[in-house]
Amino acid sequence: MFxxxxxxxxxxxxxxxxxxxxxxxxxxxxxxxxxSIILKEKIILSGSGRTDTGVHALEQSAHFECxxxxxxxxxxxxxxxxxxxxxxxxxxxIKKKNQNFxxxxxxxxxxxxxxxxxxxxxxxLDKNRGWHIMNELDLKIMKKAAKKLVGTNDFSxxxxxxxxxxxxxxTMKLVKIKSKNNKIEIEFQSQSFLQKQVRSMVGxxxxxxxxxxxxxxxxxxxxxxKRILCAPPAPPEGLYLARVIY
Numbered sequence: 001m002f003x004x005x006x007x008x009x010x011x012x013x014x015x016x017x018x019x020x021x022x023x024x025x026x027x028x029x030x031x032x033x034x035x036s037i038i039l040k041e042k043i044i045l046s047g048s049g050r051t052d053t054g055v056h057a058l059e060q061s062a063h064f065e066c067x068x069x070x071x072x073x074x075x076x077x078x079x080x081x082x083x084x085x086x087x088x089x090x091x092x093x094i095k096k097k098n099q100n101f102x103x104x105x106x107x108x109x110x111x112x113x114x115x116x117x118x119x120x121x122x123x124x125l126d127k128n129r130g131w132h133i134m135n136e137l138d139l140k141i142m143k144k145a146a147k148k149l150v151g152t153n154d155f156s157x158x159x160x161x162x163x164x165x166x167x168x169x170x171t172m173k174l175v176k177i178k179s180k181n182n183k184i185e186i187e188f189q190s191q192s193f194l195q196k197q198v199r200s201m202v203g204x205x206x207x208x209x210x211x212x213x214x215x216x217x218x219x220x221x222x223x224x225x226k227r228i229l230c231a232p233p234a235p236p237e238g239l240y241l242a243r244v245i246y
Contacts, residue, residue: 001065003059005095005103006031006045008060011088012127014236018051018060027073027089027207031062034083038076039066048244049105049110052196054236058113059092061244063103070094101246109173109191109245114202115238116184123229130183131202131238137209139179144206145218146186149201156225158200165194168225187242202234 008031016024016157020032032045048061068214070076073094081090087145115130117123118137123130149172156168174189186205188198208212213221213231 001053001067001099002069003063003065003099003101004060004070005063005097005101006095007095008057009092009192010057010060012051012054013054014087015038015199017053017055018047018049019040021157025087027057027060028062030089031080031084032064037068037083038079039068041068043065046103047240048107049192051239053237055130055241056078056143056189056237059243060241061103061107061246063101070096085175087239095237103240103244104128107191107244109189110193111242111245112188112193112198113240113242114186114188114198114234115232115240116186116202116206117169117182118179118184119182126163126183128237131187131234133206137184137206138211139177139184139213141215142209143177144203144215145205146177148215148219148222149175153222154225155194155197157227157230158197158204159163159227160200161194163195165192168194170194170197178204196233197237198219199233199239200230202230202238207231208233 015027018027018165020026020029028045043066045062045064117130117132120134123132152171154168155170159168170190172190176187178185201214208218209242
């Protein structure tokens with residue numbers, strides 16, 4: 001058996017997330033189906049992690065095994081992307097891997113980015129690709145709050161009730177906020193995340209930026225470990241899986 005890694009870019013608006021569901025179109029299901037057709041054998045695609053309905057990816061990582069060696073990568077990419085591009089999905093790269101590689105379990109770092117479009121006018125070109133917030137956000141205080149998220153913490157406050165992770169304790173390596181031309185980008189780096197953790201943290205940072213919460217209140221909510229005290233999670237359209245590092 002030959003094992004291959006795929007790097008995938010997709011616009012998640014019309015999908016019910018990454019993972020195959022009983023009903024609805026998913027990214028995993030679509031790619032798995034098309035590769036099986038091209039290779040003329042049933043393959044199973046494994047991703048580095050799930051992305052929710054409406055969430056995008058700049059570089060999702062996945063792998064599959066097949067009986068036949070893929071000889072021409074360029075031909076394979078042209079063939080598969082011919083089927084995928086109309087659904088706003090594209091395979092950026094294919095790499096041969098050894099049997100020890102696993103897209104999920106071999107990952108050392110996952111990088112997510114969240115985009116906020118902070119202006120009065122509703123976005124047209126970036127529709128469904130960022131969270132439109134009319135109220136001007138205070139970046140200075142948001143950056144102070146973001147620093148409190150860095151390190152090893154119990155992130156129960158930001159954890160969805162349906163989260164299946166064994167532990168709420170995660171180590172956040174980096175949370176960085178930058179802004180240009182009314183577009184705010186928040187970057188999060190960790191080996192793994194809880195379900196809806198990033199969107200929940202962004203929702204709380206937004207409350208701080210709007211002055212609905214003080215920095216002290218933000219810290220208090222974070223340390224409470226109570227989901228009920230969390231601000232409403234940011235919508236999925238602003239979230240991007242940016243990169244998976246091995």
